[in-house]
Amino acid sequence: MNAAVPDPLAGYRIETEPFYRPAGNEVALYRQAYRHRMPLILKGPTGCGKTRFVEHMAWSLGRPLVTLACNEDMTASDLVGRYLLDANGTAWHDGPLTLAVRHGGICYLDEVVEARQDTTVVIHPLTDARRILPLDKKGELVRAHPDFQLVVSYNPGYQSSAKDMKPSTRQRFAALEFDYPDSGLEAEIVAHEAAVGFDLAAKLVAIARCSRELKHRGLDEGVSTRMLIYAGVLIRDGVSPRDSCEMTMTRALTDDPDMASALQGFVAAQF
Ligand code: ADP
8 A cells, every 4th residue: 555645444454463263164264255255154152252263364364354343223324434524514434334345354243133224234235246335325336345355243042033134134144153162272262361370261161161051041141251261360360269250250141049059059169
């Protein structure tokens, strides 16, 4: 890029390698999909590494990554942009999706089903051969930069069926399935991220694995890798293991007294 022209995606570039431990051949499969700029769904439970994976891939492909956490208040304008008042009147400001489409970033829509329906309408023409983004309010049709790719994440176990991804949307994407890594790998990840010893990390992972057995038997989700990292960080700081687990896992996961005591039992078995 010409040095005189500021790079609109400069703030989205990932300079240092994000730590990511692959669980299978997902790195090679992503690279292959990216060669064709194929839209991708990353499926899997919360906190299992989907975001970290896409950060790692964006870094390794040398592409800027525009991440948007979707929620029910998010509108299409939050994605594509809007006219805003400034000193000279009103001026159009590209939204984060438009920036990625125009300038060749990877756009990652985290928890896409949380966003309102009108956002789905916006992404459809980007996910087929047209690769266009209509900016209705501006009267512009943006053709996607050759390096642009759309990636979305989706947690199939968590959403109510009302929030399932519509078939007309999901069939536009190729999908990679994620899950919590096996025990040894997960302990390695927790040890690295929380900067704790492997043995402590392995105990935390053992608690998580028991909790995951309770999924759909009273818990929506078991303890995630992210929660284990939080617990590890508190323990490293000197908080007792039981208090750390209580705070980051038990209280965070459930309000139900029976479920809480089941989780406390798993913690007591390790600490
Ligand atoms: P998700 O996007 O699936 O909700 P994240 O990518 O935010 O989950 O993962 C939560 C945390 O767990 C990350 O910040 C990272 O510290 C850690 N993590 C999970 N899986 C991995 C992995 N395979 N390699 C490295 N770190 C991981």
